[in-house]
Amino acid sequence: MKRLLIVHHTASPTLQAMYEAVRAGASADGIEGVEVVSRPALTATAVDVLEADCYLLGTPVNIGYMSGALKHFFDQVYYPCLEATAGRPYAAYLHGNNDASGAVRAIEAITTGLGWKRVRPPVVVLGEPGKAALEQCWELGATVAAELAG
Template sequence: MATLLIVHHTPSPATAEMFDAVLRGATDPEITGVDVVRRAALAATASDVLGADGLILGTPANIGYMSGALKHFFDQVYYPILDDTKGRPYGLFVHGNLGTEGAVKAVESIADGLEWKRVAAPVVVMGTPDKAALEACWELGATVAATLMD
């Protein structure tokens, strides 16, 4: 069975709502053969990443950058996973109240350095997530999970 790892930092109601929608998409009953594992960014380890076949990353945009928690995650796992996770599919969701471009760019730069493969456009939401935003989050979860199906 394939494993999808969702690494998230969801301190606000908006990011938590987005995470819930991503999780619902990833665990849709029509997606089979994929085990979904959730880890808070401050708890996720290199072993978690090495055991995953794909990833979804979620973060608020803090002062135009990814959260410190997600940055800490990358700082802890980067070198231990560098050679063993090339080509892994990934997706990203970001919430912000101001600029989000820096957060997206930073995560994509690190993912590029790891040679991960983005399989869906990032879902970026400014302000309160509306129905369309939550549907896009659901779609993100379902798309990344579906890439891992046998």
């Protein structure tokens, strides 16, 4: 069975709604052979990353950058996972109030260093997420899980 690891920093009701939509999509009926595992960014470990086949990353945008919690996650797993996880797929979802480009760039720089391959463009929600934004989150989770399932 393949394992999809969702690493998230869910610091607000908005991010909670986005996380729940991503997780619901990843766990949708009809997607078989994928175990979905979630870890808060501050508690996710190198073992979690090594045991997973694919990653979904969720973060708020704080002062134009990913959350300190997601950065801490990357700091903890970077070298222990560098060679063993090269080539693995990932995707991301982000929430900000006005601009998320710096956070997207930072995630892309770190995942490029890890050798991870982005399989979907990031879902970026600015402001309060409406129904369409939450559907995008659901679709992100479902698409990544379905692709992982093969």
